[in-house]
Amino acid sequence: MSRILSIAFILCSTIATAQKFTISGYVTDKETGETILNAQIWHSELGIATVSNSYGFYTLTLENGVHQINAGSLGYSEQSIKVSLFKDLEYNIELSPSSTVLHEVEVNAASKLNVEEQGQMSKIEVPIKSIQDLPAVMGEADLMKALQYLPGAQSGSEGMSGLYVRGGAPDQNLILLDGVSLYSVNHLFGFFSVFNTDAISNVSLTKGGFPARYGGRLSSVIEVKMKDGNMKDFHGDWTSSIIASKITLEGPIVKDKSSFMISGRRTYLDALASPVIAYLNTSDEGTSVTPTFFFYDVNAKANFKLTKKDRVYLSHFHGKDDFGFRSEEKYDPYYSVLDLGVDWQNSISAVRWNHQWSGKLFSNLTLTKSTYNFNSQVEHIDQLLPNAPDTTGQLTSHFKGVYLSGIEDYGAKFEFDFVPIPSHYIKWGAGWTNHTFSPGAINYEYKGATGLDTSVGAKPVYSNECFVFVEDQWKIGKHIQVNGGLHGAAYIVENSTYSSIQPRLGLNVKLSGKRSVKASYAEMMQFVNLLTNEGIGLPTDLWVPATARLLPQESQQLALGFAQSTRFFEFTAEAYYKEMENLVSYKEGASFIFSMDQDWEDKITQGKGTAYGLELFARRKSGKTTGWIGYTLAWNFREFEEINNGQRYFHTYDRRHDISLVLNHKLSQKIKLSAIWVYSTGRAVTLPEYRYYAGLPTTSNRWSLYFLQESAEEKNSFRMSPYHRLDLSITYKLSSSKTEADQWWSLSLYNVYNNLNPFFMETGRDNNGNIVFKEYGLFPFIPSFSYRRKF
Numbered sequence: 001m002s003r004i005l006s007i008a009f010i011l012c013s014t015i016a017t018a019q020k021f022t023i024s025g026y027v028t029d030k031e032t033g034e035t036i037l038n039a040q041i042w043h044s045e046l047g048i049a050t051v052s053n054s055y056g057f058y059t060l061t062l063e064n065g066v067h068q069i070n071a072g073s074l075g076y077s078e079q080s081i082k083v084s085l086f087k088d089l090e091y092n093i094e095l096s097p098s099s100t101v102l103h104e105v106e107v108n109a110a111s112k113l114n115v116e117e118q119g120q121m122s123k124i125e126v127p128i129k130s131i132q133d134l135p136a137v138m139g140e141a142d143l144m145k146a147l148q149y150l151p152g153a154q155s156g157s158e159g160m161s162g163l164y165v166r167g168g169a170p171d172q173n174l175i176l177l178d179g180v181s182l183y184s185v186n187h188l189f190g191f192f193s194v195f196n197t198d199a200i201s202n203v204s205l206t207k208g209g210f211p212a213r214y215g216g217r218l219s220s221v222i223e224v225k226m227k228d229g230n231m232k233d234f235h236g237d238w239t240s241s242i243i244a245s246k247i248t249l250e251g252p253i254v255k256d257k258s259s260f261m262i263s264g265r266r267t268y269l270d271a272l273a274s275p276v277i278a279y280l281n282t283s284d285e286g287t288s289v290t291p292t293f294f295f296y297d298v299n300a301k302a303n304f305k306l307t308k309k310d311r312v313y314l315s316h317f318h319g320k321d322d323f324g325f326r327s328e329e330k331y332d333p334y335y336s337v338l339d340l341g342v343d344w345q346n347s348i349s350a351v352r353w354n355h356q357w358s359g360k361l362f363s364n365l366t367l368t369k370s371t372y373n374f375n376s377q378v379e380h381i382d383q384l385l386p387n388a389p390d391t392t393g394q395l396t397s398h399f400k401g402v403y404l405s406g407i408e409d410y411g412a413k414f415e416f417d418f419v420p421i422p423s424h425y426i427k428w429g430a431g432w433t434n435h436t437f438s439p440g441a442i443n444y445e446y447k448g449a450t451g452l453d454t455s456v457g458a459k460p461v462y463s464n465e466c467f468v469f470v471e472d473q474w475k476i477g478k479h480i481q482v483n484g485g486l487h488g489a490a491y492i493v494e495n496s497t498y499s500s501i502q503p504r505l506g507l508n509v510k511l512s513g514k515r516s517v518k519a520s521y522a523e524m525m526q527f528v529n530l531l532t533n534e535g536i537g538l539p540t541d542l543w544v545p546a547t548a549r550l551l552p553q554e555s556q557q558l559a560l561g562f563a564q565s566t567r568f569f570e571f572t573a574e575a576y577y578k579e580m581e582n583l584v585s586y587k588e589g590a591s592f593i594f595s596m597d598q599d600w601e602d603k604i605t606q607g608k609g610t611a612y613g614l615e616l617f618a619r620r621k622s623g624k625t626t627g628w629i630g631y632t633l634a635w636n637f638r639e640f641e642e643i644n645n646g647q648r649y650f651h652t653y654d655r656r657h658d659i660s661l662v663l664n665h666k667l668s669q670k671i672k673l674s675a676i677w678v679y680s681t682g683r684a685v686t687l688p689e690y691r692y693y694a695g696l697p698t699t700s701n702r703w704s705l706y707f708l709q710e711s712a713e714e715k716n717s718f719r720m721s722p723y724h725r726l727d728l729s730i731t732y733k734l735s736s737s738k739t740e741a742d743q744w745w746s747l748s749l750y751n752v753y754n755n756l757n758p759f760f761m762e763t764g765r766d767n768n769g770n771i772v773f774k775e776y777g778l779f780p781f782i783p784s785f786s787y788r789r790k791f
Contacts, residue, residue: 019063019064020061020062020063020064021061021062021063021064021085021086021087021088021089022059022060022061022062022088022089022358022359022360023059023060023061023062023069023083023085023088023089023090023091023359024057024058024059024060024088024089024090024091024356024359024360025057025058025090025091025092025093026052026055026056026057026058026092026093027039027041027052027056027058027071027073027092027093027094027095028056028092028093028094028095029076029094029095029097030094030095030096030097031096031097031230031232032230032231032232033228033230033231033232033252033256033259034201034227034228034229034230034231035052035055035056035057035228036052036056036073036076036095037052037053037054037055037056037202037225038051038052038073038125038202039051039052039056039058039071039072039073039076039093039095040052040071040072040073041058041060041069041070041071041093042069042070042071043060043062043067043068043069043070044068044070045068046062047478048060048062048422049117049422050419050422050425053362053417054223054225054364055311055354055362055364057354057356057362057417058093059359059360059362059419060419060422061359061360061419061420061421061422062085062422063085064085064086065084065085065086066082066083066084066085067082067083067085068080068081068082069081069083071093071095072095073095074125074127074621075097075098075127075129076095076096076097076098077095077096077097077098079093079094079095079096081093088358088359089359090308090359114514114565114570115563115564115565115570115571115572116508116510116514116515116516116563116564116565117510117516118508118563119473119481119482119483119506119508120206120209120211120483120506121208121209121506121508121518121519121520121559121561121563121572121574122152122206122207122208122209122520122559122561122574122576123204123205123206123207123209124150124204124205124207124617125202125203125204125205126146126147126150126203126204126205128197128200128201128202128203130146130626130664131143131146131197131203132197132198133664133672133674133729133731134146134662134664134674134676134727134729135674135675135676135727135728135729135748135749135750136241136729136748136750136784136786137191137727137748137750137779137782137784138192138241138242138243138244138782138784139241139242139243139746139748139784139785139786140192140241140243140244140786141197142192142193142195142197143193143195143197143200143203143224144162144163144185144193144195145193147163147203147205147222148163148660149628149630149660149662149676149678150205150617150630150660151615151616151617151630151631151632151658151660152165152166152207152574152576152613152615152632152634153165153205153207153220154632154653154655154658154680155680156170156190156653157683157759157760158723158757158758158759158777158778158779162186162190163220163222164653165205165207165219165220166207166208166219166220166557166576166578166611166613166634167219167578167580167609167610167611167612167613167634167636167651168218168219168220168580168611169219169530169532169653170530170532171217171526171528171529171530171543172217172218172219172220172526172553173217173219173220173221173222174214174216174217174220174221174222175222175224176221176222176223176224177195177224177226177315177317177348178224178225178226178301178313178315178317178348178350178352179350179352179366179368179413180315180348180349180350180368180369180370180411181216181348181368181370181409182194182346182348182370183346183370183372183407183543184344184346184372185346186321187295187297187319187321188267188295188321189321189323192295194297194317194319194346195224196246196248196263196265196297196299198237198239198246198248198263199226199227199248199261199263199299200224200225200226200227201225201226201227201228202223202224202225203222203223203224203225204222204223205220205221205222206220206221206222206223207219207220207576208520208522208557208559208574208576208578209483209504209506209518209520209522209559210504210522210524211427211471211483211485211504211506212427212469212470212471212485212486212487212502212504213415213427213429213469213471213485213487214487215467215469215487215489215502215524215525216465216467216489216525216526216527216528217524217526218524218526218553218554218555218580219555226261226299226301226315226317227248227250227261227301228259228261228301228303228313229250229251229252229259229260229261229301229302229303230250230251230252230259230261231252231255231256231257231258231259232252232255232256233251233252234249234250234251234252235249235250235251235790235791236248236249236250236790236791237788237789237790237791238788238789238790238791239786239787239788239789240786240787240788241784241785241786242784242785242786243267243268243269244265244266244267244268245265245266245268246263246264246265246266247263247264248261248262248263249261249262249263250262253302253304256305257304257305258302258303258304258305259302259303260300260301260302261299261300261301261302262298262299262300262301263298263299263300264296264297264298264299265296265297265298266294266295266296267293267294267295267296268294269293269294270291270292270293270294273291273293277289277290277291287327287328287329287330288327288328289325289326289327289328290325290326290327290328291324291325291326292322292323292324292325292326292341293322293323293324294321294322295319295320295321295322296319296320297317297318297319297320298316298317298318298319299316299317300315300316300317301313301314301315301316302314308356309355309356309357310353310354310355310356311353311354312351312352312353312354313350313351313352313354314350314351315348315349315350315352316347316348316349316350317346317347317348318345318346318347319345319346319347320343320344320345320346321342321343321344321345322341322342322343323341323342323343324339324340324341324342324343325339325340326338326339326340327339335381335382335383336380336381336382336383337379337380337381337383338378338379338380339377339378339379339380340377340378340379341375341376341377341378342375342376343374343375343376344372344373344374344375345371345372345373346370346371346372347369347370347371347372348368348369348370348371349368349369349370350366350367350368350369351366351367351368352364352365352366352367353365353366360418360419360420361416361417361418362416362417362418363414363415363416363417364414364415364416365412365413365414365415366411366412366413366414366415367411367412368409368410368411368412368413369408369409369410369411370407370408370409370411371406371407371408371409372406372407372543373404373405373406374403374404374405374406375402375403375404376402376403377400377401377402377403378399378400378401379398379399379400379401380397380398380399380400381397381398381399382396382397382398383396397447398445398447399445400445401442401445402442403440403442404438404440404442405438405439405440405542405543406438407435407436407437407438407543408435408436409433409434409435409436410433410434411431411432411433411434412431412432413429413430413431413432414429414430414431415427415428415429416428416429422475423474423475423476424472424473424474424475425472425473425474426470426471426472426473427469427470427471427472427485428468428469428470428471429468429469430466430467430468430469431466431467432464432465432466432467433464433465433466434462434463434464435461435462435463435464435465435528435545436460436461436462437460437461437462437463437543437544437545438460439460439461439542439543439544439600440542440600461493461494461544461545461547462493463491463492463493463494463527463545463546464491464492464493465489465490465491465492465527466489466490466491466492467487467488467489467490468487468488469485469486469487469488470485470486471483471484471485471486471504472484472485478510479509479510480507480508480509480510481506481507481508482505482506482507482508483504483505483506483507484504484505484506485503485504485505486501486502486503486504487501487502487504488500488501488502489502489525489527491527491546491552493527493545493546493547493548494547494548495548496547496548498525498527498546498551498552500523500525500552500554502522502523502524502525503521503522503523504520504521504522504523505520505521505522506518506519506520507519507520513564514564514565514566515562515563515564516562516563516564517560517561517562517563518559518560518561518562518563518574519558519559519560519561520557520558520559521556521557521558521559522556522557523554523555523556524554524555524556524557525552525553525554526552526553526554526555527545527546527552528543528544528545528546529543529544529545529546529550529553529584530542530543530544530584531543531544531584531586531600531604532586542600544584544600547601549601550584550601550604550606551582551606552582553580553581553582553583553584554580554581554582555578555579555580555581556578556579557576557577557578557579558576558577558578559574559575559576559577560574560575560576561573561574561575562574568620568621568622568623569618569619569620569621570618570619570621571616571617571618571619572615572616572617573614573615573616573617574614574615574617575612575613575614575615576611576612576613576615577611577612578610578611578612579608579609579610580608580609580610580611581608582606582607582608583606583607583608583609583638583640584604584605584606585604585605585606585607585638585640585643586603586604586605587603587604587605587642587643588642588643588644605640605641605642605643606640607638607639607640607641607643608638608639609636609637609638609639609651610635610636610637610639611634611635611636611637612634612635613632613633613634613635614632614633614634615630615631615632616630616631616632617629617630617631618630624665624666625663625664625665625666626663626664626665627661627662627663627664628660628661628662629659629660629661629662630658630659630660631657631658631659632655632657632658632659633656633657634654634655634656634658635654635656636650636651636653636654636655637649637650637651637654638650638651643715644714644715647714649714649715649716649717650684650716651684651716652683652684652685652716653683653684654684654716655680655681655683656681657679657680657681658678658679658680658681659677659678659679659680660676660677660678661675661676661677661678662674662675662676663675663676669733670732670733670734671730671731671732671733672730672731672733673728673729673730673731674728674729674730674731675726675727675728675729676726676727677724677725677726677727678723678724678725679722679723679724680722680723680724681719681722681723682719682720682721682722682723682758683719683720683723683758684716684717684718684719685716685718685719685720685761686714686715686716686717686718687717687718687761687762687763687773718761718773720758720761720775721757721758721775723757723758724755724757725750725751725752725753725755725757726751726752726753727748727749727750727751727752728748728749728752729746729747729748729749730746730747731744731745731746731747732744732745732746742789742790742791743787743788743789743790744787744788744789745785745786745787746785746786746787746788747783747784747785748783748784748785748786749781749782749783750779750781750782750783750784751779751780751781751782752781753781754780754781756777756779756780757777757778757779758775758776758777759776759777759778760775760776761773761774761775761776762774762776
């Protein structure tokens with residue numbers, strides 16, 4: 001009997017010893033109360049670690065007992081926590097920003113987030129503070145331009161904020177603002193993006209190895225997260241540059257329970273130009289010109305802690321651009337008015353509910369709305385003056401044309417995070433989006449000798465998109481991580497249904513000496529398309545859906561990589577190969593706006609593309625001098641049966657070599673220096689071998705609208721000159737005491753050595769009549785100032 005009791009006691013003790021419990025909670029900023037995503041929590045002795053999700057929630061399962069765990073994140077000091085884990089425990093972790101601690105502490109915090117430890121490849125996060133410190137054209141820090149400095153992500157044209165990732169096009173980027181898809185991210189015809197850096201807390205770019213939770217695009221995922229708002233104290237942030245001003249206000253609604261953030265930005269180019277325009281109008285009594293040009297955007301967010309396990313977030317963004325001019329001209333005996341206008345706007349709204357079901361299970365429900373509208377109008381009036389013989393302001397002609405297009409989406413998604421044991425991080429979920437596409441319509445109205453009032457254009461297209469996914473981040477021992485999953489998608493449009501099962505696989509094998517090799521494979525499908533003429537990316541580019549005749553775009557991407565880190569540096573090398581099918585392009589010579597009576601589906605063709613290359617990235621992640629150097633060697637081809645006689649050609653954004661050097665240096669507690677140098681192979685262009693014009697005069701014969709038709713034997717067979725420039729900036733902090741409001745003056749120097757990079761290219765003739773190539777630049781050397789004050 002004694003032996004039996006002894007054995008039973010030993011078994012019970014063993015079972016009790018082996019029993020495991022879970023510690024879970026949220027990781028937040030100690031000063032603001034904002035949640036911190038991608039913070040790492042680890043147990044050094046056991047070699048077990050986890051990462052907080054997109055809403056700051058973490059979970060870690062350990063054997064019962066007393067444990068010493070650590071928590072840290074890039075830009076925050078490391079914290080050591082002693083926990084007695086004899087039951088499931090809820091514990092919220094507060095991290096202090098590391099701006100006031102030694103650089104060695106920053107290194108310790110960052111060392112746990114080394115690049116070779118990360119299971120996912122082809123993903124780069126850029127701190128918002130680093131973006132704000134970079135030199136900026138016109139003094140406006142721009143998130144999308146900062147992403148262009150990363151390997152594999154290239155710019156389109158000079159000064160533009162478009163992004164071309166691994167051979168893709170702008171419409172192949174899934175751009176998420178607080179989880180809601182944005183269709184247009186351009187202000188000022190693409191020279192600035194809609195993202196106000198003062199209202200943003202995090203941004204990341206994923207170029208490949210896509211986890212199963214992402215879908216709907218082929219080339220990249222750009223995730224942008226708005227600030228939640230300070231839950232501790234009220235704060236403000238005001239910045240003025242030479243073209244715009246912005247202000248951000250945030251603070252608690254109920255301290256430690258709820259908060260708000262609101263940020264607004266507007267240009268004042270119109271106000272600055274008004275005195276000059278007024279002077280020019282007075283110089284010619286018969287003519288006056290009144291221009292309109294401005295953009296604005298507003299970000300707003302509120303979050304509420306309903307219970308310890310429930311949080312609700314409300315997000316909203318609205319941005320608008322308005323450009324045009326009104327010209328009035330008096331010439332005896334006529335009075336003439338020409339009014340041209342272009343405006344476009346984005347708007348998104350989201351409601352999110354987070355719920356913690358247990359220490360191991362977390363969910364997020366999101367309801368969304370996204371709209372994009374583009375409007376363009378022209379109005380021309382010819383009228384006899386009142387003092388003309390035998391007339392009293394008689395109308396001779398009145399023409400008005402209005403072009404409208406847009407998209408409206410309503411959506412919902414429900415996602416779960418489940419961590420049964422530390423070696424498995426499982427995610428699954430489902431979503432639905434209802435799309436209404438208005439590809440474009442023109443309303444014509446004419447009054448004169450005869451009358452005309454009609455509308456032509458495409459009818460709206462309605463569709464529904466659904467998806468489900470499941471993925472597992474699986475750690476096999478201490479040296480292997482596998483991220484495997486499936487993404488299932490279905491698209492219903494015009495009584496047709498497209499469906500696909502898209503496998504995703506990522507592999508990370510750790511080697512000795514803080515090194516690892518990585519590999520990934522992903523299949524993607526895309527149901528929306530951007531019709532664009534290869535040139536300056538104006539918002540007249542049209543968003544259209546896959547239809548019964550237009551097949552969805554598809555891609556397969558394979559990537560191999562190597563990663564290594566040291567105390568201060570990290571280095572990655574990645575090679576990729578991508579095949580794309582059912583890509584969309586206008587047929588040669590086709591135009592949407594000037595042939596609206598024709599079905600838009602008759603003007604497009606589908607083909608395939610191939611892109612492959614090598615990306616090198618080296619970054620210094622801590623210390624007084626930080627920054628990176630990136631190099632991309634790439635090839636990018638397109639092939640359409642109805643373009644270039646069916647022969648393969650270089651895509652217009654094929655860039656053989658692309659180099660970016662970005663440096664930030666803290667010279668003292670008050671002075672920071674930044675520099676950017678970029679170089680890329682010239683853009684591929686098509687130069688015409690013949691051209692002809694057709695004109696459409698008005699009734700007054702005073703102006704005509706001309707259409708240009710061009711043709712060439714081989715598409716994109718010419719190259720512009722290489723693109724390169726150097727930007728510098730210096731930031732000086734005025735305040736020195738903690739009791740004073742922080743204030744900065746910044747001087748940015750764009751294109752320091754004044755290299756007039758080509759914006760477009762055409763053929764012409766010299767003085768002797770010989771055919772020559774002419775390149776036209778856009779931005780010379782531009783100095784700019786900005787002032788920032790935080791209170």
